Amino acid sequence: MHQMSSEMQHCIEECLRCYQTCLGMASNHCLPAGGKHVQPEHFRLMMACAEICRTSAHFMLIGLPEHKHTCRACADVCEACAKSCEQVGDMQDCVETCRRCAESCRTMAA
Template identity: 85%
Template sequence: MHQMLSEMQPCIDECLRCYQTCLGMASNHCLPAGGKHIEPEHFRLTLACAEICRTSAHFMLLGTAHHKHTCAECADVCEDCARSCEQVGDMQDCVEQCRACAESCRKMAA
C-alpha cells in the first residue's frame, strides 16, 4: 500500500490543489465579481469540480481500486471547468490548475 500511495501522491497533490483553487475562486473571486462569474451553470461547475477533486484525492488516500473511476470523472469535470473558466475570463489560475489536475487524473485512471 505504501508504494501504491507514493505513486499516487503527485495526483493526490494535484487534486488537492485543484480543490483549493476552485473552492477559493468560487468563494473569493466569483462571488465578489458577480455577473458571468456567478451564473448558475458556471458557479455550480466550479463547486462540482472542487468536490470531485476532493473526492478523488480521498479515494486515492483510502487506497481503494475505485479511485480509477473517480479520477476518470475528475478529469472530465476538470476539463469542463477549465473551459468554463476560460469563457468567463479572468480566472487563469483556475484554468491552469484544472488542466494540470485533469492530465494527472487521466494518467491515474488509465
C-alpha cells in the same frame, strides 16, 4: 501498508490543489465579482469540480482501486471547469490548475 506510487502521490497533490483553487476562487473571486462569474452553470461547475477533486484525493488516500472511476470523472469535470473558467475570463489560475489535475487524473484512470 501499501506503498503509494509517486504518480499517485502527485495526483493526490494536484487534486487537493485543484479543490483548494476552485473552492477558493468561487468564494473569493467569483462571488464578489458577480455577473458572468456567478452564472449558475459556471458556479455549479466550480463547486462540482472542487468536490470531485476532493473525492478523488480521498479515494486514492484510502487506497481504493475504485479511484480509477473517480479519477476518470474528475478529469472530465476538471476539463469542463477549465473551459468554463476560460470563457468567463480573468481566471487563469483556475484554468491551469484544472488542466494539470485533469492530466494527472487521466494518467491514474488509465
